[in-house]
Amino acid sequence: QVQLQESGPGLVKASETLSLTCSVSGGSVRGYFWSWIRQPPGKALEWIGYIYYTGSTTYSPSLKSRVTMSVDTSKNQFSLNLASVTAADTAVYYCARDGYLSSVDRWGRGTLVTVTS
Amino acid sequence: YVLTQPPSLSVAPGLTAAITCGGDNIGSKSVHWYQQRPGQAPLLVVFDGSDRPSGIPERVSGSNSGNTATLTISRVEAGDEADYYCQVWDSTNNHRVFGGGTTLTVL
Numbered sequence: 001q002v003q004l005q006e007s008g009p010g011l012v013k014a015s016e017t018l019s020l021t022c023s024v025s026g027g028s029v030r031g032y033f034w035s036w037i038r039q040p041p042g043k044a045l046e047w048i049g050y051i052y053y054t055g056s057t058t059y060s061p062s063l064k065s066r067v068t069m070s071v072d073t074s075k076n077q078f079s080l081n082l083a084s085v086t087a088a089d090t091a092v093y094y095c096a097r098d099g100y101l102s103s104v105d106r107w108g109r110g111t112l113v114t115v116t117s
Numbered sequence: 118y119v120l121t122q123p124p125s126l127s128v129a130p131g132l133t134a135a136i137t138c139g140g141d142n143i144g145s146k147s148v149h150w151y152q153q154r155p156g157q158a159p160l161l162v163v164f165d166g167s168d169r170p171s172g173i174p175e176r177v178s179g180s181n182s183g184n185t186a187t188l189t190i191s192r193v194e195a196g197d198e199a200d201y202y203c204q205v206w207d208s209t210n211n212h213r214v215f216g217g218g219t220t221l222t223v224l
Contacts, residue, residue, distance in 0.1 A: 035213070045151075045159065045202055047213035058211055094158060101165050102206035102213060103149040107158040 002027035004095050004108035012089075014117050018082040022095030022108060029053045029076050033098035036069065036080045038091040039110070046091075050098060051078055085115045118207040120216035127222040128193045136219045138186040138203035146205045148186040150179060153200045153218075162201075163188060190221075198223045 008020035022034070036048040049059035051069040059067045063082070071078040082089060092110040099105030121139040128134040138148065148166050151159035162173050166181035176191040190197055203216040 044218045045204075045215040047215065050213075060212055061210055099161070099164065101147040101149075103147075103161055103164040103204070104151070104159070105161050105164075105170065107160070110158050 002097065002106050004097065004106060006093060006095050006108045006111040008111065008113070010112060010114060012085055012113060012115050014086055014115055015084055018080070018085050018089060018093075018113055018115075020080045020093055020095070020111065020113070022078050022080075024076045024078075024097075029071060029073055029078060034071065034078045035096045035098055035104060037094045037096055037104070037107075038089075039094070040088075040091040043091075048080065048082075048093075087115050087117070089113070090115045118205065118209065118212075118214050120203055120205065120214055122201075122203060122216040122219045124217070125220045125222065127224055129224045130193055130195065132193055134190040134193050134197070134221055136188045136190075136201050136221065138188070138216050139184055140186070140205065141184060143184055143186050143205065144182045146181075148179070148181050149204045150188045151202045151204065152197075153202065155199070159202065193221075193223055195223050197221060 003025045005023045012018045030053045033050045035050040051057045066083045068081040092112050094110045095108040096104045097106040150163040152162045153159040163179035167179045178189045180187050200218045202218045207214050
């Protein structure tokens with residue numbers, strides 16, 4: 001059973017860069033698209049973007065100017081960088097695997113990132 | 118592309134919950150549904166409108182036609198209390214879109 005685990009700082013200062021890594025176990029990153037999705041406290045899910053194991057990326061139009069994703073197949077990991085963060089970027093960040101017909105069939109447990117002033 | 122869900126729905130145990138998701142010609146898209154219990158990550162419960170992943174009970178079903186997709190939960194139980202989100206892929210903008218979510222309360 002594929003499992004995903006997010007890691008990274010829980011606090012980030014405003015104007016700095018949020019960096020998270022997702023470690024994949026029980027399966028390979030090869031052959032799949034991998035997404036980052038976030039959820040501000042008490043609000044709905046928001047897709048940030050995805051990366052294919054080859055490194056090809058697609059980002060949400062609303063965030064693409066600040067987002068960079070990368071993948072390391074040797075470590076079975078993929079990563080998210082979100083630049084110039086503000087309080088509006090405070091959220092639980094989930095890493096996830098894309099499934100059939102653009103569903104999301106595996107999710108990490110999520111990690112809360114708080115942007116401080 | 119915008120997906121519209123009712124913010125909340127309350128249902129008594131044993132009855133049927135129907136959670137709607139509205140979108141322009143959504144019937145032409147593959148719609149997916151997620152259950153999110155408090156403090157947990159979302160879980161895929163229906164994909165491509167009406168298919169269930171392994172382990173999801175048969176009392177959970179989905180339909181999709183015209184401008185509305187519906188997630189139906191029959192014989193509602195206390196354990197079904199959760200937030201439910203619909204999702205599609207917006208091929209025009211190359212973008213995954215989620216609905217605003219519906220909180221299901223079991224009375």
